[in-house]
Amino acid sequence: MANTRMRRIAPVCTLVLSFWCSTSHAQENDPLFATVDKPAIITATRRASAAPIGRPEVIVGISRYHPSADGSPVEVVVDGRVEGGSDREIGRFGVTPDREFVADDPSDAQRFRFALPPDFAAHVGAGEALTVTVRLVAVRGSGKGASLRVADVELP
Amino acid sequence: MVISRRNVMLQGAVIGAGVIASSIPGMKALAAGQPPERRTLEGLAWNDPIVATYRDAVGLLKQKSAADKTGWAGLAAIHGLNPGAYKFCPHGNWYFLPWHRAYILTYERIIRQLTNNDDFALPYWDWTTNPTMPEVFLDPKTKDGKPNWLYVDDNDFQQDWKRTWPATDPMPSRFVGPAVLQDILQAPDYESFGTSRPRGQDSLDASWVLKRTGLQGTLERLPHNMVHNSIGGWMPSAMSPRDPIFFMHHCNLDRLWAVWNSLGNSNSDDHFWKDMTFTDNFVNPDGSSYSPKVSELASPETLGYTYGLPSTSIVATSFPNLIALQGKLVTLHASGVPKSPDVKTFTASPSGLDFGTISNPLTVPVSVDAGLIAAVSRRRPVSSGTEFLNFAAAREQRATGARVFAFVRDVATTQPQNTEFRVFLDHPGLNAQTPVSDPGYVGSFGIFVHGEHGGHGGGDANPSFALDLTGAMQRVYAGGQPPSGKIDLQFIPVPIAPNDPVGTLRPGAVEIAFVNA
Ligand SMILES: [Cu+2]
Numbered sequence: 001m002a003n004t005r006m007r008r009i010a011p012v013c014t015l016v017l018s019f020w021c022s023t024s025h026a027q028e029n030d031p032l033f034a035t036v037d038k039p040a041i042i043t044a045t046r047r048a049s050a051a052p053i054g055r056p057e058v059i060v061g062i063s064r065y066h067p068s069a070d071g072s073p074v075e076v077v078v079d080g081r082v083e084g085g086s087d088r089e090i091g092r093f094g095v096t097p098d099r100e101f102v103a104d105d106p107s108d109a110q111r112f113r114f115a116l117p118p119d120f121a122a123h124v125g126a127g128e129a130l131t132v133t134v135r136l137v138a139v140r141g142s143g144k145g146a147s148l149r150v151a152d153v154e155l156p
Numbered sequence: 157m158v159i160s161r162r163n164v165m166l167q168g169a170v171i172g173a174g175v176i177a178s179s180i181p182g183m184k185a186l187a188a189g190q191p192p193e194r195r196t197l198e199g200l201a202w203n204d205p206i207v208a209t210y211r212d213a214v215g216l217l218k219q220k221s222a223a224d225k226t227g228w229a230g231l232a233a234i235h236g237l238n239p240g241a242y243k244f245c246p247h248g249n250w251y252f253l254p255w256h257r258a259y260i261l262t263y264e265r266i267i268r269q270l271t272n273n274d275d276f277a278l279p280y281w282d283w284t285t286n287p288t289m290p291e292v293f294l295d296p297k298t299k300d301g302k303p304n305w306l307y308v309d310d311n312d313f314q315q316d317w318k319r320t321w322p323a324t325d326p327m328p329s330r331f332v333g334p335a336v337l338q339d340i341l342q343a344p345d346y347e348s349f350g351t352s353r354p355r356g357q358d359s360l361d362a363s364w365v366l367k368r369t370g371l372q373g374t375l376e377r378l379p380h381n382m383v384h385n386s387i388g389g390w391m392p393s394a395m396s397p398r399d400p401i402f403f404m405h406h407c408n409l410d411r412l413w414a415v416w417n418s419l420g421n422s423n424s425d426d427h428f429w430k431d432m433t434f435t436d437n438f439v440n441p442d443g444s445s446y447s448p449k450v451s452e453l454a455s456p457e458t459l460g461y462t463y464g465l466p467s468t469s470i471v472a473t474s475f476p477n478l479i480a481l482q483g484k485l486v487t488l489h490a491s492g493v494p495k496s497p498d499v500k501t502f503t504a505s506p507s508g509l510d511f512g513t514i515s516n517p518l519t520v521p522v523s524v525d526a527g528l529i530a531a532v533s534r535r536r537p538v539s540s541g542t543e544f545l546n547f548a549a550a551r552e553q554r555a556t557g558a559r560v561f562a563f564v565r566d567v568a569t570t571q572p573q574n575t576e577f578r579v580f581l582d583h584p585g586l587n588a589q590t591p592v593s594d595p596g597y598v599g600s601f602g603i604f605v606h607g608e609h610g611g612h613g614g615g616d617a618n619p620s621f622a623l624d625l626t627g628a629m630q631r632v633y634a635g636g637q638p639p640s641g642k643i644d645l646q647f648i649p650v651p652i653a654p655n656d657p658v659g660t661l662r663p664g665a666v667e668i669a670f671v672n673a
């Protein structure tokens with residue numbers, strides 16, 4: 001989608017520039033976008049029609065990933081919080097290869113599965129919201145330049 | 157009382173120290189109808205035949221032309237077209253494990269042919285037990301001054317591909333540690349364990365193999381991805397097989413799949429999984445295509461290698477080595493007098509009347525048969541994951557081969573309620589700061605004090621302890637100088653809480669028992 005938009009506005013340089021400014025500004029305000037300085041925060045609720053929870057889990061989809069500028073490794077930390085509680089780690093993951101990844105279609109997102117801690121599962125099963133924070137953390141180095149965009153968070 | 161997990165009390169000698177795989181070398185294994193065994197890199201010196209064969213083969217492959225599809229670059233091109241794009245290899249879906257099993261097998265078969273060594277099996281990097289990068293990959297030259305082909309110093313695609321992970325830093329345990337491993341091996345079904353099917357798969361069309369839309373479970377998303385990304389150089393890229401460590405990393409993932417199966421877990425029975433064929437993805441040593449179907453990749457043994465894991469169908473009563481070892485140990489525990497020709501004991505007592513203290517540890521030299529030390533140090537080291545195996549089968553495995561125990565009898569102590577008593581083997585500079593991660597650390601014991609008295613002078617007989625020395629002896633003598641036959645068993649008291657007054661100790665006697673099952 002960004003590509004078609006680019007093509008349409010490419011002949012007018014000033015417009016191209018303002019497009020880039022607005023996207024980076026948009027990214028900063030995009031709750032689904034994360035860097036080492038800014039987590040993505042998503043609130044998910046289980047659909048009332050969903051089957052009863054068997055093995056409670058949460059699935060995090062990533063539609064974009066960009067490695068750090070100097071190639072140093074980053075990891076992704078997924079935290080969860082239920083109403084009135086505080087953030088707690090649900091799990092971690094890495095994206096391999098550590099290269100630019102873009103899923104133009106949301107169904108092409110890379111997806112990661114985590115078991116939900118039992119107390120989270122109890123809240124989620126009762127229809128309460130789970131606030132999921134997705135953080136990019138440097139394993140070594142600064143991790144500057146690394147970013148990702150969350151496609152969706154599912155509570156199956 | 158908090159004591160190290162390596163603490164082994166009298167009755168626990170056989171249970172305490174993890175699992176050790178059987179020590180059948182490749183030749184004997186073949187004779188017994190078993191294919192060559194893939195083993196851990198732990199303790200393999202630079203000139204060990206397994207390491208040397210792999211290094212020589214990588215050298216031969218790297219010296220082939222880039223256009224040769226059975227050369228180093230040609231084989232890596234099966235995995236990735238360029239650093240940013242995969243070619244055939246699946247990641248993020250349920251073909252991840254079988255595809256990489258076939259891929260590393262391709263190399264194993266080519267290496268066997270290239271080096272004329274049908275006993276060769278790829279070693280694995282067990283990053284849970286040995287989280288720092290294996291040493292034999294890290295120096296530009298081997299110890300005899302030849303090029304080390306396992307070192308990476310490539311300039312290609314206008315880029316420097318040296319690894320960036322510091323040689324002495326362990327891979328973080330949040331990626332590869334025991335808790336991660338436990339989580340992996342507890343996966344209840346194949347799609348949780350080895351990543352699920354790509355979203356919406358409705359046919360056996362080969363395009364599904366490259367869809368990265370399955371749910372990545374702990375195995376792929378953590379140790380697989382983060383070890384790749386952390387090492388740096390080629391490893392985080394789609395051309396990762398250009399780094400020779402790739403195969404030891406994937407061999408360990410392949411082993412964990414076999415361990416998970418060995419725990420009684422079945423692979424997927426789904427038509428779209430087991431009937432997928434990787435058509436013309438791989439090559440045979442003669443350059444022809446190798447096109448296995450997933451269902452043909454389920455069992456290592458049918459593919460010509462093994463991890464030496466017990467079959468889950470074996471029942472507990474068929475563990476003769478374990479039963480024999482238990483019998484021998486019961487006799488030793490009771491009297492210290494061996495009743496079996498497979499048990500050799502050597503006894504010593506501390507000279508003088510001094511107690512070991514925190515600033516002056518007690519050393520008890522024991523003269524033993526050097527040949528027996530060599531037999532113990534040749535045993536296979538413990539590999540992670542096997543502790544989750546069927547308990548009786550795991551214990552049978554551990555009971556097999558040469559082992560050594562220390563029986564520390566009649567231990568007199570002071571301040572036992574505040575003190576952890578640590579035991580080390582052959583550590584010349586032992587002091588209170590020597591960490592329990594030191595290769596010579598054997599274990600610790602504590603003494604449970606009931607009532608007011610305890611320690612020496614109390615009315616009760618002084619306690620005795622049995623410690624499994626096998627692991628420490630293997631670590632201390634691995635690839636090193638041949639043992640002289642004199643070993644030092646050392647005792648140092650350390651405070652349980654930092655500011656506690658610390659006690660002292662003096663054992664009445666030390667017995668070293670070599671047991672062969
Ligand atoms: Cu890989």
